[in-house]
Amino acid sequence: MNEDQAHRALREELGVYALGAGSPDERAVVRAHLEGCAACRAELAELAPIAARLADADPDRLDEDPAPPPGLADAVLARIAAEGALPRADPAGRRRRTRLAAGSLVLATAAAAFAVGWLVRPVPPPPPLESVAVEVTDPDITATADVVPHTWGVEVKLAGAGFTSGEVYRVTVLEDDGDAAPAGAFLGTGPAELFCNLNSPVLRGDAEGFQVVDASGAVVLRSTF
Numbered sequence: 001m002n003e004d005q006a007h008r009a010l011r012e013e014l015g016v017y018a019l020g021a022g023s024p025d026e027r028a029v030v031r032a033h034l035e036g037c038a039a040c041r042a043e044l045a046e047l048a049p050i051a052a053r054l055a056d057a058d059p060d061r062l063d064e065d066p067a068p069p070p071g072l073a074d075a076v077l078a079r080i081a082a083e084g085a086l087p088r089a090d091p092a093g094r095r096r097r098t099r100l101a102a103g104s105l106v107l108a109t110a111a112a113a114f115a116v117g118w119l120v121r122p123v124p125p126p127p128p129l130e131s132v133a134v135e136v137t138d139p140d141i142t143a144t145a146d147v148v149p150h151t152w153g154v155e156v157k158l159a160g161a162g163f164t165s166g167e168v169y170r171v172t173v174l175e176d177d178g179d180a181a182p183a184g185a186f187l188g189t190g191p192a193e194l195f196c197n198l199n200s201p202v203l204r205g206d207a208e209g210f211q212v213v214d215a216s217g218a219v220v221l222r223s224t225f
Ligand SMILES: [Zn+2]
Pocket: 006, 007, 008, 010, 011, 033, 037, 038, 039, 040
């Protein structure tokens, strides 16, 4: 493959690379090419902010807005992964690879067009986030939380790790009159970090805090607003 062919082949991989996808070997090939190709570096610089916005988009914040069809990104990436897994030396495989490459290019183009439409749609201002203090009573757990004052009640956005894998944790929002309202439940994911949005029917002005109890009913985390 000469320089120009390598350049054309690599340009098609830049989107995948910008999204942080691709095998370590494929990423190394792209990196090696980028070192010697200013045109590809410039193209990657243009793709990077779009990829970052896609990665940062919080689907939970977009409930009332059009969202990409579920599984679209997975379908595109699976197609690209399947293409990468084909034996490259076999001529029949190479023909199939070419067809698949064309197919994945169509899919990737459709996904990109959708993503661009999705990104440029009018976005309402994000609701204000209020960071709240969190106290854990289980030393294995680390967590932070923000609350969002909606018109229908307060939402708790919980980020944490160390909740026992597979165990059900229940969240209640505590009201200033001493009542407690259920705000949902989640499954622990062990050392993997979890991000959980928990909705309660208690207005922010009536909410004094929230707590998380484990399957045995013990409070493992509490927060006072
Ligand atoms: Zn290049």
